Amino acid sequence: MAQIDQLDPELGASLREKYAIVGVGETEYVRGSGTTTRAMAVRAVRNAMADAGLEPGQVDGMLSYSGMDSTLSTFVSSDLGIRLNFYMDVLGGGSSTEALIGIAMGVIEAGMCETVAIFRSMNGHSQTRVGGTGARAVAPVVSEFLHQRSYGWQSPGQLFAPSFLRHMYDYGTTPEQVAHVKVAHSHHASNNPKALYNNRVTVDDVVGSRMICKPLHLLDCCVETDNATAIIVTSAARAKDCRQVPALIRGVVGRVSKPRADLHYETGPISTVAGHYAAPRLWRNADVGPEDIDVTGSYDAFTFTTMLQLEDYGFCKKGEGGDYVSNGTIFLGGKRPNNTSGGHLCEGYTHGVSMVVENVRQLRHEADDSCPIGPDGKRQHTYDYSEGGCRQVKDAELSANLGWATPGTGSALVMRRGA
Amino acid sequence: MSKLTNETIVADYLGMTLQVDSLDNENQAYFAHCAAHNFHLQKCDDCGLIRYPVGTACAWCASGNFTWTPVEGKGAVHSYTEVAHAIQPAFKPYVPYMVLVVDLDTQKGAPTEHEALRVFGNLVTPDGVLAPPEAVASVGIGSRVRMVFTDITDGLAMPQWTIDEDAEQPGSPWRYPE
Numbered sequence: 001m002a003q004i005d006q007l008d009p010e011l012g013a014s015l016r017e018k019y020a021i022v023g024v025g026e027t028e029y030v031r032g033s034g035t036t037t038r039a040m041a042v043r044a045v046r047n048a049m050a051d052a053g054l055e056p057g058q059v060d061g062m063l064s065y066s067g068m069d070s071t072l073s074t075f076v077s078s079d080l081g082i083r084l085n086f087y088m089d090v091l092g093g094g095s096s097t098e099a100l101i102g103i104a105m106g107v108i109e110a111g112m113c114e115t116v117a118i119f120r121s122m123n124g125h126s127q128t129r130v131g132g133t134g135a136r137a138v139a140p141v142v143s144e145f146l147h148q149r150s151y152g153w154q155s156p157g158q159l160f161a162p163s164f165l166r167h168m169y170d171y172g173t174t175p176e177q178v179a180h181v182k183v184a185h186s187h188h189a190s191n192n193p194k195a196l197y198n199n200r201v202t203v204d205d206v207v208g209s210r211m212i213c214k215p216l217h218l219l220d221c222c223v224e225t226d227n228a229t230a231i232i233v234t235s236a237a238r239a240k241d242c243r244q245v246p247a248l249i250r251g252v253v254g255r256v257s258k259p260r261a262d263l264h265y266e267t268g269p270i271s272t273v274a275g276h277y278a279a280p281r282l283w284r285n286a287d288v289g290p291e292d293i294d295v296t297g298s299y300d301a302f303t304f305t306t307m308l309q310l311e312d313y314g315f316c317k318k319g320e321g322g323d324y325v326s327n328g329t330i331f332l333g334g335k336r337p338n339n340t341s342g343g344h345l346c347e348g349y350t351h352g353v354s355m356v357v358e359n360v361r362q363l364r365h366e367a368d369d370s371c372p373i374g375p376d377g378k379r380q381h382t383y384d385y386s387e388g389g390c391r392q393v394k395d396a397e398l399s400a401n402l403g404w405a406t407p408g409t410g411s412a413l414v415m416r417r418g419a
Numbered sequence: 420m421s422k423l424t425n426e427t428i429v430a431d432y433l434g435m436t437l438q439v440d441s442l443d444n445e446n447q448a449y450f451a452h453c454a455a456h457n458f459h460l461q462k463c464d465d466c467g468l469i470r471y472p473v474g475t476a477c478a479w480c481a482s483g484n485f486t487w488t489p490v491e492g493k494g495a496v497h498s499y500t501e502v503a504h505a506i507q508p509a510f511k512p513y514v515p516y517m518v519l520v521v522d523l524d525t526q527k528g529a530p531t532e533h534e535a536l537r538v539f540g541n542l543v544t545p546d547g548v549l550a551p552p553e554a555v556a557s558v559g560i561g562s563r564v565r566m567v568f569t570d571i572t573d574g575l576a577m578p579q580w581t582i583d584e585d586a587e588q589p590g591s592p593w594r595y596p597e
Binding site: 131133137141146149153162163165166168262267 | 429432433434435436437438439440443446450471472473474478497498499500501502503504505506507508510513516518520531533534535536537539540541560577593595596
């Protein structure tokens with residue numbers, strides 16, 4: 001039997017563009033939801049169903065992910081009058097979004113159900129702090145975590161930082177270069193009325209903000225948010241009967257790990273992340289390359305995560321990520337904007353779903369910015385990206401989402417604008 | 420066979436409850452060696468490779484047969500972070516504190532070029548207390564360190580890193596630019 005790493009170029013085509021995202025929905029991005037993860041999830045899924053034009057009898061699958069900090073599909077489906085032919089609630093954080101989209105395709109392909117709603121609901125500010133303060137800081141330290149948390153090495157920023165610093169050491173990447181990720185996303189957020197933080201910031205603002213853990217300043221870190229997000233996946237055939245232009249799924253991979261997923265630092269180079277292993281399979285499945293992509297959604301738990309993934313998925317040469325994120329490419333109006341919603345750094349932290357939501361809207365050519373709505377009910381995009389203006393990427397046809405869990409684990413998704 | 424007579428170890432360290440479960444034979448053995456200030460890791464009986472962190476089977480050949488083997492606690496800093504904003508409240512008086520990812524000299528570059536036994540720990544004083552700011556400011560990628568231990572309770576000590584005073588240090592270890 002051939003080794004799995006020897007990719008068969010012929011495989012990966014069978015489901016290409018056979019499935020689509022037909023509905024997206026979310027709740028407000030707030031710090032202080034004043035409600036439960038169940039109530040938020042119900043609203044997000046209801047919004048996604050309305051977006052797609054689907055009724056309760058037309059959704060029969062449900063998937064969710066959480067870190068034991070959220071509600072369950074059984075509660076959410078009951079509140080929506082949905083009887084399920086398939087559901088699972090899985091353990092997972094960032095990079096689960098893309099992988100669950102793949103799972104949804106698989107279970108529909110297997111005949112287990114027809115249409116799957118995927119949600120993530122989190123009181124990431126009000127209840128379980130994603131940054132690890134509060135309840136997570138006082139939980140007993142047991143088994144594998146005795147080798148990490150005991151050292152005051154617990155929050156995602158603390159745990160990832162050695163990869164980030166080593167990239168600076170290996171390639172001469174500078175804090176100022178990477179700060180451009182926050183600058184770009186803040187510009188995008190200023191054109192997103194939903195964004196929690198919609199003020200534009202400068203490189204000096206980022207590197208001048210207080211240090212959290214080297215190399216991460218406060219403004220290199222995402223914003224803990226209360227929010228629920230939802231996505232609806234169905235077959236391309238069923239998508240034709242939905243309200244929106246479908247976002248056809250060309251290829252998906254995830255969750256892909258580096259060697260030694262138990263502690264990825266044991267196998268270097270530690271400045272290389274899971275995207276390095278995911279990329280060949282992603283581009284084979286999608287049958288396009290990074291050069292074809294119009295808009296990216298590279299996960300921005302931190303400024304560095306965006307940069308590392310863009311590099312390891314091949315949007316630039318290895319080691320040149322600092323230049324790529326600071327030369328204008330990732331800004332609206334640049335060659336390939338990243339996280340046009342403002343992402344986790346500015347719009348709000350959702351464990352990844354919102355970045356897929358944003359790219360679905362980009363492919364529909366319906367980014368929900370402040371541009372006027374015309375007589376046909378469609379937004380009349382101006383492509384003027386100045387503050388408070390447009391955030392639609394002109395003629396967006398192909399998008400790539402790059403999901404991040406840790407330096408050692410990631411997922412990715414390529415979508416194309418359908419007819 | 421693993422012994423089945425362990426007792427669950429529960430102890431407080433800097434406001435955290437550390438717990439080594441009675442059924443967790445591998446971590447019981449690992450921390451017992453640390454408590455004796457005698458660092459041991461699991462060496463595969465079949466392929467001969469040493470592994471870190473503690474695990475049930477060999478990361479390279481999947482063999483479940485291993486022998487606890489003494490390993491020299493010396494190496495060089497591969498990367499690090501320096502925490503200014505502590506998450507655990509009891510770490511706050513010690514900021515900035517350093518978490519080090521250290522390449523052991525033992526088995527460095529094996530079985531492949533980019534692999535090493537990378538052992539985590541804080542930068543501490545020789546007696547195992549989180550290091551003062553002037554020590555933190557002197558350490559970076561390439562710094563030579565040696566293992567010491569922070570004693571927690573019977574059967575539990577944490578392996579830590581301190582500056583290796585006897586080693587030749589790099590002229591200026593790489594540090595985050597100030």
